Amino acid sequence: MYSLGELADRLDLQFSGDATRPITGIANLASAGPSDLSFFVERKYLEQLRTTGAAAVIVAAEYAQQCPVDCLLSDHPYLMFARASQLFDGTPQPQPGVHAAATVAAEARVHPSASVGPHAVVEAGAEIGAGSVLGAGAYLGHGSRIGERTRVCANAVIYHDVQVGSDCVIHSQAVLGADGFGFAQGPRGWEKIVQSGGVRMGDRVEIGACTTVDRGALEHTVIEDGVIIDNQVQIAHNCRIGKNTAIAGCSGIAGSAIIGANCTLAGGVGVVGHVEICDNVHVTGMTMVTRSITEPGSYSSGTPMAATGEWKRNAVRFSQLDAIQARLASLEKQR
Amino acid sequence: MYSLGELADRLDLQFSGDATRPITGIANLASAGPSDLSFFVERKYLEQLRTTGAAAVIVAAEYAQQCPVDCLLSDHPYLMFARASQLFDGTPQPQPGVHAAATVAAEARVHPSASVGPHAVVEAGAEIGAGSVLGAGAYLGHGSRIGERTRVCANAVIYHDVQVGSDCVIHSQAVLGADGFGFAQGPRGWEKIVQSGGVRMGDRVEIGACTTVDRGALEHTVIEDGVIIDNQVQIAHNCRIGKNTAIAGCSGIAGSAIIGANCTLAGGVGVVGHVEICDNVHVTGMTMVTRSITEPGSYSSGTPMAATGEWKRNAVRFSQLDAIQARLASLEKQR
Amino acid sequence: MYSLGELADRLDLQFSGDATRPITGIANLASAGPSDLSFFVERKYLEQLRTTGAAAVIVAAEYAQQCPVDCLLSDHPYLMFARASQLFDGTPQPQPGVHAAATVAAEARVHPSASVGPHAVVEAGAEIGAGSVLGAGAYLGHGSRIGERTRVCANAVIYHDVQVGSDCVIHSQAVLGADGFGFAQGPRGWEKIVQSGGVRMGDRVEIGACTTVDRGALEHTVIEDGVIIDNQVQIAHNCRIGKNTAIAGCSGIAGSAIIGANCTLAGGVGVVGHVEICDNVHVTGMTMVTRSITEPGSYSSGTPMAATGEWKRNAVRFSQLDAIQARLASLEKQR
Known part of the structure; x- marks a missing residue:
């Protein structure tokens, strides 16, 4: 467990909100609860940001206004989320x-x-x-x-x-x-x-x-x-x-x-x-x-996915491609 | 080991033949021996059905006439074969x-x-x-x-x-x-x-x-x-x-x-x-x-398999496909 | 460790050079040292053969002249290299x-x-x-x-x-x-x-x-x-x-x-x-x-690799191949 202020300190970030707020874990915006840290990276989740129940969110300064809860401000919120995840690492550790x-x-x-x-x-x-x-x-x-x-x-x-x-x-x-x-x-x-x-x-x-x-x-x-x-x-x-x-x-x-x-x-x-x-x-x-x-x-290589019937019709033409190009060349000569 | 009657009972199937016949395992039609149960699913194995040496065969009623040995009758012979295989499961079981x-x-x-x-x-x-x-x-x-x-x-x-x-x-x-x-x-x-x-x-x-x-x-x-x-x-x-x-x-x-x-x-x-x-x-x-x-x-996606030489001739045209379509469009305009 | 003569004997090969020369391992032509055996298989490594620091090289007779060190002569140098590698197998062996x-x-x-x-x-x-x-x-x-x-x-x-x-x-x-x-x-x-x-x-x-x-x-x-x-x-x-x-x-x-x-x-x-x-x-x-x-x-099957942009332009045409062939056929009818 960290307080928001400790987290900001560990991640070397500015924050706005209650420095003493306890943070016990990390979660997505939609599922975060009142002691969870969350993060906002992609614009498509803006509505989730606006309605999040998180304790605090790692967010770029330009979106801080739209965050209804405490903020940790970062230009690299995804990277900071990665580092925060390491602070909350609960992977069982064996004894030495x-x-x-x-x-x-x-x-x-x-x-x-x-x-x-x-x-x-x-x-x-x-x-x-x-x-x-x-x-x-x-x-x-x-x-x-x-x-x-x-x-x-x-x-x-x-x-x-x-x-x-x-x-x-x-x-x-x-x-x-x-x-x-x-x-x-x-x-x-x-x-x-x-x-x-x-x-x-x-x-x-x-x-x-x-x-x-x-x-x-x-x-x-x-x-x-x-x-x-x-x-x-x-x-x-x-x-x-x-x-x-x-x-x-x-x-x-x-x-x-x-x-x-x-x-x-x-x-x-x-x-x-x-x-x-x-x-x-x-x-x-x-x-x-x-x-x-x-x-x-x-x-890249490969071909696009399609419904199998449609794909088959095209795939069989793949086997004729050299012939198709020859036919095309023949028409071109005639014009 | 089950008798044919017990198997019919376990699988909830009608049977024709000797209820007391001992069945000790499962096998394909072609290799089944006189105490094996077999099954008939695909028409292409009809000749194997007619000549099987099995003790009994799980078979749809419409093929029962062509089965030279005892029958377990089912509309879903493959499913019944699966269930029968579970009855004869010989996988070694460890001690609790x-x-x-x-x-x-x-x-x-x-x-x-x-x-x-x-x-x-x-x-x-x-x-x-x-x-x-x-x-x-x-x-x-x-x-x-x-x-x-x-x-x-x-x-x-x-x-x-x-x-x-x-x-x-x-x-x-x-x-x-x-x-x-x-x-x-x-x-x-x-x-x-x-x-x-x-x-x-x-x-x-x-x-x-x-x-x-x-x-x-x-x-x-x-x-x-x-x-x-x-x-x-x-x-x-x-x-x-x-x-x-x-x-x-x-x-x-x-x-x-x-x-x-x-x-x-x-x-x-x-x-x-x-x-x-x-x-x-x-x-x-x-x-x-x-x-x-x-x-x-x-x-689906992908291309058909071909002999490598032929495939190469066509595959190289794949890299020209956009150009081929442009050439075709150009010819079409001229007509 | 083997002497060159012993190796020639084990591999059933003729050799030229010092039968008593100690060979302690195998290495590529470029990195081989004065007690290493090497091998020459592909012409593209000819320059490496000419300058190798190996103790000896497995080489086809036609290239022996260009080998600056002792030679083991073989028509199948790659196969002989495989067999030699088995003689020098240093994989740890467990106790019986x-x-x-x-x-x-x-x-x-x-x-x-x-x-x-x-x-x-x-x-x-x-x-x-x-x-x-x-x-x-x-x-x-x-x-x-x-x-x-x-x-x-x-x-x-x-x-x-x-x-x-x-x-x-x-x-x-x-x-x-x-x-x-x-x-x-x-x-x-x-x-x-x-x-x-x-x-x-x-x-x-x-x-x-x-x-x-x-x-x-x-x-x-x-x-x-x-x-x-x-x-x-x-x-x-x-x-x-x-x-x-x-x-x-x-x-x-x-x-x-x-x-x-x-x-x-x-x-x-x-x-x-x-x-x-x-x-x-x-x-x-x-x-x-x-x-x-x-x-x-x-x-073979598949399509050639290309830069993604170019590949995309062609791949989208793959989905139109049957239509492309129909258009081509239509033009052919008109001529």
Whole structure:
């Protein structure tokens, strides 16, 4: 719980209203109650702002007049909402120390302020930094390292020779460092190329649930500082994902692809192997990136959704497109 | 084992044949043996019906003449096959009780008839109802609840503040309640919006292996009664999936999307955030739903598969489509 | 560590250079140091070959002249690199035996040379063959079997009645044998069809992290010898994947699809249910296979990526394609 004045202080914001007003949580404008903080970001919610039952609202100065309750004034209300949400973080925190039902190798180093949950495993040579959490049932392989204040959630798996930075979150069932998909064709079928590279992840990285980041074939797969990756994403061996890039759910990045900094990939995007995407590129949902991108901007592929009957009539013409263009060219010649 | 008469009784069906005939399992028409029950649904298997070696067949009355063996008569043979399969369910059932190698918080409540497997974890404030199973290595977070007769398979993870109803199945590696993908852009990069909502799931819900259902940002993510979700599906924060909707494998539903009741999404479908899909909508495989759907019916996107050479010739024309239409318009003006 | 002569012997290759030269690892041409083995496969790396600091290089005879260091001569340098990588495999190997923190049913059979990691579970009737590894936290269900020298990585789950062959790798969070997505529609909503088939996997199969292979409805799902499957792939119930077929990440194969031998599916491919794909088919990335394929060759669907503005102008014309063709036909009639 904070008073409004304390919140303003923590967020470094001006406020108007009762400094002593108690604030106990955060809520949307429509559902906020008399001890909740809310926030106003999009004009379409203006009516909700005018009628909110919140204790106070984070709002840009130009809308303060229309806020019927106390205000925290900010030019960046969404960002301030994010920071406020961190102040009210109610995620259960485990006790420091190694749980009696964990299995930690004698040769591992776990900082006394770190927490290792029940049935978690820490292999020889692994290290866990101050304030970090290895959740219940999670696995940390030989020689792998977790920085400080990083949270590895229940049952996540980190193979050997993987380094995770500080202030990261690795969600459940994520897998860091499984073998890249490397095989050579031989007379006996596929022969495995042992994947001897590791994974190197920077600080403030978030890895979603069921997301996989493969180890490198010979060199490392690299995830730079501040990268955020949603659930169900596949990052193949020897990829490099640049600083502060965001990748939404169900995307797949094939081997040795290099993605620049500050890119955003929407959901379901595919990137083929060995391409390079420059900084500041946005890729729209379910696009397939089939070649390198050298200019910042937004890129897309795919076709519009339609009722299936209508779609079918058009889709069949797609298969005739080259012929259609030839017919058109033929008519053009005749005129 | 049932006799044919007992089966007819259990399924509330008429039968013709030997009431005492022993039935020990279910099989397809072609492979069924002399103590197997089979079923006939599609006309294309008529020859298999005529030559089946089954003990008995669930069949519509109009085909009973062509069935060489005993019959269970039903207007809904596929549904009756489903119910019969439940009678012969041979899935191994664990013993009730908490396994000695499980870790259950003192403040958790586990019904005496429930089962908690080895290396499973139940956190403080969590509850497991009568007859439910928390499989080996599975995790149930703080304050989360599982109803009655629900089966959570090995290594599945349920974060804190997640409620799962009764008669559900949660398959292995499913993750319920991981953080939604919520971040605000700030001067230091992405700043996390703490996801303080939970997940609320109704009764008779099935969640496939490696499927993820994120917790809400401020309010809950909701999965209504009777929803069935296949493997490898991503349901983002604050989605609402309506009653009896079915979502096939590898689909991804982005944040705050609302899907109505009795919808069917085929495999690999993507739904963008904040759209609304009404009841009784079918979406065909790998379609991207980019806008709200307000009319029941079937919807599609994508292009037909072809041999790669032919596809390339047409695909390159896709990139010229606007020009092709302009050329066509120009010809039309001249006529 | 090997000497160059020993390596040549193990790989059955001719060499030129110092037979006693110590080789301690493998590296790319550009980064290899004086005790590393490297390999030359693609002409575009010729300059790297000429300047490599490796101890020795696997190279085709025609390029040996341009290699400044010792050579191992092979017509198949990539395959030989794969085999060499196996000789230098540094993946940590667990001790044989059952870890004290594992839970193994009395009625299970674990070969003395096999390893069962901490918090792993082996149910009654399960078997683990010689030299195999069931990793930490992994689960092996009732009556399931693992052959010899197979590695099941941490937290992978194998349900009951699943057979895995010899020399396989099953990566973390993979799920073998979860229920197929089988339901019948009834008056009370979806009714589950109990999935009573199992999974049968051959030898030398690799299953990627977070990949799911469902059990069959009545008969088995089958993965034949030598199949390699990347991460995040879904194989539905009753599929059959033919010998030596490779499936890249994020692909999904719907129920009862049959894929032949020696096929390659690139990433993100979808295959609808009940189709049959013959041997030696290649499917390009993110293609949707909507019908059976009876001729070997390469198949594709989708549209080319473009800048979003340009793409939009063309995509909107896709929705008019049938009309465009009609307009074209009308003009053609008039000429």
